[in-house]
Amino acid sequence: MGRRNLILGVDVGTTKVAAVVGEPLEDGRTSVVGVGTSASRGIRKGVVVDIEATVRAVAEAVEKAERMAGARIRSAYVAIAGSHLxxxxxxxxxxxxxxxxxxxxxxxxxxxxxxxxxxxxxxxxxxxxxxxxxxxxxxxxxxxxxxxxxxxxxxxxxxxxxxITSIQNLLRSVYRAGLEVEEVVVSSLASAEAVLLPAEKDLGAVVMDLGGGTCDLAVFSGGSLFFTSTLPVGGEHITGDVAVGLRTPIPQAEKIKVERGLARAELASEAAMVDIPSLAGQEPRQVSERVLAEIIYPRVQEIFSLVGREIKRSGFPGLIPGGVVVTGGAAQLRGLTDVGAAELGLPVRLGVPEEVCGLDDIVGNPAFSTGVGLLRYAARARGEAAAGGRTSGARSALSRLAAWLKEMI
Ligand SMILES: Nc1ncnc2c1ncn2[C@@H]1O[C@H](COP(=O)(O)OP(=O)(O)OP(=O)(O)O)[C@@H](O)[C@H]1O
Ligand SMILES: [Mg+2]
Structure with a gap:
C-alpha cells in the first residue's frame, strides 16, 4: 500500500458497479491495473434505492479490482448521477x-x-x-x-x-463498504474526461453516456464544462421494448438486443433470422433482424430527441461544432450513432476511454468510460493540487458533508 500512486474510481451504475484501479503515467496516460464489476441491484435511474444491496455490490466490485491490482486502496473517487442533479x-x-x-x-x-x-x-x-x-x-x-x-x-x-438525500445515500453506501470518499464527481464529467478529445472540448461538444437506466449529458464549450444533466432513459428501455415487441422475458430480450440488436432497419437484412428462445409450452420462433430493428429504432430515436431538447435547454449558442460523443454500455448498439446523427443533425461518434493502457477489456470498452474518467479526473485534480491549484475550494462543501456523515455512522 502506498508504494505506487494508485487511484480507485467507483462508478455505481444502474446495471453494474464498476471499480477501476489505475495509475497516472508520466506521459499523461492512465495505466489501468485492476477492474472489478458486480451486478447492481440497489440502484434505480442512477440513484441508490436500496443501501444494503448497494453496499454489497460496491464491496464486491472493489474487492475484485483490488485483488487484480494486488493492492488495497481505502479511498475512492465516486461518480454520481441521477435526474436530481x-x-x-x-x-x-x-x-x-x-x-x-x-x-x-x-x-x-x-x-x-x-x-x-x-x-x-x-x-x-x-x-x-x-x-x-x-x-x-x-x-x-x-x-x-x-x-x-x-x-x-x-x-x-x-x-x-x-x-442532499441522494448524495448522502450514495456516500453512505460507499462508507459502509469500508471506503473513504476522496471526492464525488458528476458521472457525465467523469465520462467526458475519458472520451473527449481536447479539440472537441475547445470547439464545443456534447458527451452522452447512455447506460442502463440513465443518459448523462455534459456540454463543453471553450474548453470547459458548460452544462450537465441526467435523463432517466437508457438501455433498459430498449430491452423493455424488445421484450414487449417479441413477447419474451427481459433476460432473453436483453440477450437478443446485445447479440443481434440494431438501431436502423436499413442495416438489417430481411434474410438474417433471430431465434427467440421458446418458453414452456411455446413453439420456438424466429423473427428477421429487420423486425428487431423496427422495434428498437423508435426508442433510440426518442432518446436522441430528448437529448436534442436538453442541448437546446443548455443554451449553447448555435450548432455544436465538435458534435456528440456517445459512450456508455448502450452506445454499443449497432447503428445507434447513425440514428443520432440523423435525429440531431450533428456529427455523432462512439467514444471509448482514450489515453489509457493496461487491461484490454477496459481500453476499448464504452461501459467503463465513467470509471476510467474518474481516474483521469483524479490525476488532474492531484496535479493541480500539487501545483498549488484551486481544487480545494471546490471540494469543501462535500468534504464537510462527508465528515458529518461519517460521524453519523
Ligand atoms: N453490445 C451491446 N449492444 C447494445 N447494448 C448493450 C451492449 N452491451 C451492453 N449494452 C447495454 O448497456 C447497458 C449498460 O450500460 P452501462 O454498463 O454503461 O450502464 P450503467 O453504468 O450500469 O448504468 P447507468 O449509467 O445508467 O447508471 C445495458 O442496458 C445493456 O443492455
Ligand atoms: Mg453509467
Missing amino acids: GSTNNRGVVAVAREDREITAQDVERVMEAARVVSIPPDREIVHVIPRQFVVDGNDGIRDPVGMLGVRLEVEAHIVTGS
Whole structure:
C-alpha cells in the first residue's frame, strides 16, 4: 500500500458497479491495473434505492479490482448521477488583495468562494464549482490568473447541485463498504474526461453516456464544462421494448438486443433470422433482424430527441461544432450513432476511454468510460493540487458533508 500512486474510481451504475484501479503515467496516460464489476441491484435511474444491496455490490466490485491490482486502496473517487442533479453558471468577483496587485492562489480561492454564492433550496447541496474562465480587469479567457497583475478578479464558474438525500445515500453506501470518499464527481464529467478529445472540448461538444437506466449529458464549450444533466432513459428501455415487441422475458430480450440488436432497419437484412428462445409450452420462433430493428429504432430515436431538447435547454449558442460523443454500455448498439446523427443533425461518434493502457477489456470498452474518467479526473485534480491549484475550494462543501456523515455512522 502506498508504494505506487494508485487511484480507485467507483462508478455505481444502474446495471453494474464498476471499480477501476489505475495509475497516472508520466506521459499523461492512465495505466489501468485492476477492474472489478458486480451486478447492481440497489440502484434505480442512477440513484441508490436500496443501501444494503448497494453496499454489497460496491464491496464486491472493489474487492475484485483490488485483488487484480494486488493492492488495497481505502479511498475512492465516486461518480454520481441521477435526474436530481442540476447545473447553472455563475460569476464571482473580488478585489485583488495584495498591494503590488499580484494575483495569488488565495485570491483565486476567494473568487471561487464568491462564485459559489447562489441561492439553492435547503434540500440541495453543491457538488462542483468548476472554473470556466477567469477575467482580470476585463480581460477574459484566462485559464490560470495566479502571478498575473490586476485589480479586479472575476470568475465564470459552472455549478452542479444535487439532492442532499441522494448524495448522502450514495456516500453512505460507499462508507459502509469500508471506503473513504476522496471526492464525488458528476458521472457525465467523469465520462467526458475519458472520451473527449481536447479539440472537441475547445470547439464545443456534447458527451452522452447512455447506460442502463440513465443518459448523462455534459456540454463543453471553450474548453470547459458548460452544462450537465441526467435523463432517466437508457438501455433498459430498449430491452423493455424488445421484450414487449417479441413477447419474451427481459433476460432473453436483453440477450437478443446485445447479440443481434440494431438501431436502423436499413442495416438489417430481411434474410438474417433471430431465434427467440421458446418458453414452456411455446413453439420456438424466429423473427428477421429487420423486425428487431423496427422495434428498437423508435426508442433510440426518442432518446436522441430528448437529448436534442436538453442541448437546446443548455443554451449553447448555435450548432455544436465538435458534435456528440456517445459512450456508455448502450452506445454499443449497432447503428445507434447513425440514428443520432440523423435525429440531431450533428456529427455523432462512439467514444471509448482514450489515453489509457493496461487491461484490454477496459481500453476499448464504452461501459467503463465513467470509471476510467474518474481516474483521469483524479490525476488532474492531484496535479493541480500539487501545483498549488484551486481544487480545494471546490471540494469543501462535500468534504464537510462527508465528515458529518461519517460521524453519523
Ligand atoms: N453490445 C451491446 N449492444 C447494445 N447494448 C448493450 C451492449 N452491451 C451492453 N449494452 C447495454 O448497456 C447497458 C449498460 O450500460 P452501462 O454498463 O454503461 O450502464 P450503467 O453504468 O450500469 O448504468 P447507468 O449509467 O445508467 O447508471 C445495458 O442496458 C445493456 O443492455
Ligand atoms: Mg453509467
